Amino acid sequence: MAANLKGPAIFLAQFAGDAPPFNSFDSICKWAASLGYKGVQIPTWDARLFDLAKAAESQTYCDEIAGVAKSHGLAITELSTHLQGQLVAVNPAFDEAFDAFAPPETHGRPRERQHWAVEQVMRAAKASQRLGLKASVTFSGALAWPFLYPWPQRPPGLIETAFEELAKRWRPILNAYDEAGVDVCYEIHPGEDVFDGATFDRFLDALKGHKRCCINYDPSHFLLQQLDYLDFIDIYHDRIKAFHVKDAEFNPTGRQGVYSGYASWVERAGRFRSLGDGQVNFSAIFSKLAQYDYDSWAVLEWECCLKAPEDGAREGAEFIKRHMIRVTEKAFDDFAGAAVDKKQIKRALGLR
Secondary structure, three states: OOOOOEEEEEEOOOOOOOOOOOOOHHHHHHHHHHOOOOEEEEEOOOOOOOOHHHHHHOHHHHHHHHHHHHHOOOEEEEEEEHHHHHOOOEOHHHHHHHHOOOOHHHOOOHHHHHHHHHHHHHHHHHHHHHHOOOEEEEOOOEOOHHHOOOOOOOOOOHHHHHHHHHHHHHHHHHHHHHHHOOEEEEEOOEOEOOOOHHHHHHHHHHOOOOOOEEEEEOHHHHHHHOOOHHHHHHHHHHHEEEEEEOEEEEOOOOOOOOOHHHOOHHHOOEEEEOOOOOOOOHHHHHHHHHHOOOOOEEEEOOOOOOOOHHHHHHHHHHHHHHHOOOOOOOOOOHHHOOOOOHHHHHHHHOOO
8 A cells, every 4th residue: 555644743842932832742732733733743852841751761651641642633753852862972163062952960071961962862762662653853963064174184084983983872872773663863964964965875884774774854954055855865765764844945146155154044045944935845855755655744843034933833734734645546547457468468569
């Protein structure tokens, strides 16, 4: 039977807050359902919505969380460990900036921070298993990112060593997810060492093709890099196990291009937009995913430098609904077909 994509769903990270309805899992689920969403992706670092430590240890708690979502007609799509995954590998240049993602007691202590991050991502494997989920979304972290542009000249072996170390750190985590029956879906994202297809290939090679090393497909990051996001699906469709539906636009000028001259988000040539306000060809993307039998969720990730988040969320649900394709179970020209006649086939081919 043909596979069908599920949705619409929404990533809750950009909407969680201290005021209702965004300050508890029950109220934010009620809000999401009122907009027409069918699933929610949970940021595991936000204690207002989710207790990761408890979820890793308690089936009762996981059943309660799933029950809250179900009471509003929602499913939990995936757990997100983007912030913790970022801290699995941090170049010293970003130590202070990324300390904000970790508990205060780890600040200024990179090894303790990394240990905490790995523990967090490991807990998400157990929690995902208890929730009956098949995939989790995250970041790879970055050791080599400051050396993205080859000037000054990179020392020979620097990039290879960085990816060997990245794989070394992630291998035991991926093994734990394998035991839990859960795919680890890396968001291919600038700022991570895994930021395009070529770097994903490096990472996968260093992991010797680990079957749980998968992709959270987000075309917005590819458009801003001027990468062919449709060809990416053709190449990596067997590794795409999660999907962030996020729009973007790229408008280069005589003053700035991909790097955007240190401009703020509003002034950049490349910037994220609410669904339908950017340049991503989502009709082609949903068609490609249908072609390759993608059967997981389409999850709105809202990030826009112009539009209010509540408006983006409301419009996003309808946008995803319009683009979802229910895959046909029969060929369009079946009506013209006939029963198999082996003699007729041989005559048509000139065979005796």
